Amino acid sequence: MIGRMRTQTTEASKFLVDWMEHRTGIVTIMEHFLYEPVPKRGAWLYTLGSAVLFTITLQFLTGILLLFYYVPTTDHAWNSVSYIMTEAYFGQLIRGIHYWSANFLMAVIGLHMGQVFFSGGYKAPRELNWVVGVILLLLVIGLAFTGYLLRWDQDGFWASVVGMKIGSYSPFVGAYTINFLMGGDVAGPGTLSRFFALHVWLLPAAIAPLIGVHLYLLRRHGVFGSEFEYTERLAKLHERQRLEEYADYELDDDDENGRDGGGSRRE
């Protein structure tokens, strides 16, 4: 009886999976997305990028949840955050995750960049993915900066004032930058609205497609450092060194023969 049920369910699920695969190619896509060959050496380091993706996903999910209660006006922002913290069920958890994950995100991005840098993963043909990564880093910094003002408490307010004033020291554009961010020439209701718009709409909307590009480029070239790639690079390096040494010998020969001005120059 149980045995029969088991076979029936496996068959039903198999049928379902096959059915979906035929119509959407979902299984192939999942396999393609989930399986990625990584080098044996230092395999754990290759999870840092996924850790960044995970924390950003957390930011999106908890950020959207916070929006159910958060009110972006100067007279209610602090109260609504206080409501999240004291009244809403699991409010402390949701906001806590948003806060701590934002902090970890910065650290994990640093480690991820370090890993790419020290393994030489930014080299050809992956330069563009490094560039996209830097843009992503700037966007995340923008999110971390604009999010802090949304609490509208003393910490967040003064940290944002200090941050905006640092921007105001930039040559030529400083005065425009700070008034753009403040939405005027004092920090007031306009400032909160702008930071809210940037934090919740503009920057997430910019970050999402760029994450897609980042992942696409990653998939296109694979992570750097497969054994194959190492051996190939080493072989190329040795070949080049050999050629260079050879060229040096030839130059020496030329020198011995004396320079007569008309000697042809080799590149």
Next chain:
Amino acid sequence: MAELQRDPITRSDFLGFGVLGAIMGAILTIPPVAFVLSPVIKTNILGQSDVDPGWVEVGSVAEVKENEPSVFQIEFPIDQAYGTKHIQEEVPESPRSLERFTIRNAVWVSWKAPIKTQGRQGSGGDELAAAERPAILDQKTEGFTQSEREEIMSKLNVLSNSCAHLGCPVRWFPDQKLFLCPCHGGLYDINGGYVGGPPPRGMYRYTQAEVREDGKLYVKHEYDAGPEHREKGPQEPYVV
């Protein structure tokens, strides 16, 4: 590339696309860009301010003690986003009344301590004598004559609490006899003069301040900062 252009583009095509493209581009980009940049256009380019340019009452100068600055909370009405004046006037009975749309500034007021020796950068500030409180204040606290008011103003420091480094609110520490900034440890003396820490200059002073017959100090939202005060330091001031 070349195969894609099956029909060669003629001169009139090119001009047509160019002109039409420019018009379409302008229609599509100017409104949103101007929309987002309107505060920048209003403040930086047209020179308007969100802050009401009028006088605001600070408090009675007789309250300011000798050798110790007093702090006064003042509120400047502002006109920014939903703090806009005509909205407030249309619905005066709503909780969004006039005074809710203000920025709060703290004004530190002290009597000037004469400078014995001018300090140089890194010397730990000026050497100061004791602060001088005008004797007239012991006799009356209001109804000053013109010359008495002038004497009072000449001896008064009217300082913004916004740190000249990056704008955090500074506070007077009576034990140290210094203003201390909580953010990066900027230090100033009783005159607001620079003593130590990262600020590039002394505290901002209110440039529009006056004592009236009622013995009270009034100020406008204007500071000794900006291009016309270049000698005070290299920075642009943003007193928020």
